Amino acid sequence: MKYDFDKIIDRSGTNALKYSVLKERYGRDDLIPLWVADLDFETPDFITDALRKRIDHSLFGYTTVPDELWETIVKWVEDHHGWKVNKEWITYIPGVMKGVGSVVNVFVKPDEKVIIQPPVYYPFRLTPQGNEREVVFNPLKRVEGGSYEIDFEHLASVVDDKCRLLILSNPHNPAGICWSRETLVKLADFCYERNIIVISDEIHCDLTLFGNRHIPFATVSEKAAEISITFGAPSKTFNTAGIVNSYAIVPNDTLRRRFFKWLEANEFNEPPIFSTIAIIAAFQKGEAWRRQLISYIEDNIRFVEDYLNEYIPAIKPLRPQATFLVWLDCLELRLNHKELIDLFVNKARLALNDGEMFGKGGEGYMRLNVGAPRAVLKKALDQLRLALE
């Protein structure tokens, strides 16, 4: 089956976040939305068909979780990432960020701290801070070519014995980095020695691009497995964020017992009927879709690179190794934050995420979501080009 990613889907009337809060967030609603990380592509038929089949039964009482759910996740993770997971290590969680919030509440005492590495997905800061935990920042180091590395020297200088948790975006949002084995091993050693738990948020791991490979943090060493809580979901790859179908994998017995006990006590480990169905359908039937989607996204990225190179060379896209977000270096435009926003929003009529949201190092950047039909991207870039002219 050939999927049609060029099809324009009208999302009006669906309360789609990307569209419905434009006025509130950007001050106007005549914008092409290329911000929040969901796709403007139809969720694939094999998921919708599975959901519809259940809907047709029309009785949605309390429902148990089939063993098939855990077996399906185990198989997907092993087939795609070479990680042999025991099904007992897995639990449902009601969204990755709710998982992060849960870990903060279970493992980080009120006077303890959480480390994040900006520029990074901004809820990594908001969730611990919202739970009144102090956040320690270890900004990523920009390297030749525009990508980033973890700054281990700085990390050692900011960590103290109150640091209990580090949140890693793997692959990294917003820069699309697949962290190397060497980096992950070093990070695991560092955190293990200091009794720091690592959340490895791997929500973007099934969309690796241009031949890059995702390495699950927990697989790089015994130490990494001992200290990690990994989060995953089919939601980015199969555009099911609204269904809420995430999971956590915790190999270490002690961490797992404590975390799962808390989830169970609060019933956060109980998936709604449709979450289970969507995960099973996505992971059992989704490989052809995933491959076609990756190929379309790669072409979208090439399209953006070529367009910017030809018409707007002052904006430099960082080629992502994973996912559908492109980190645009706009520093050469020499605009301050307000002017940059004015250019994108009021002049070009585009809603992107501005880099500052992602923390230190994000100033002068914009994050472009290329998970949209190419015609929409072309229109957006034409508007940007015109605005700059």
Ligand SMILES: Cc1ncc(COP(=O)(O)O)c(C=O)c1O
């Ligand atoms: C790195 C990362 N983690 C988590 C999320 C949100 O996941 P959820 O909706 O499951 O909380 C996103 C969404 O953009 C993300 O990019």
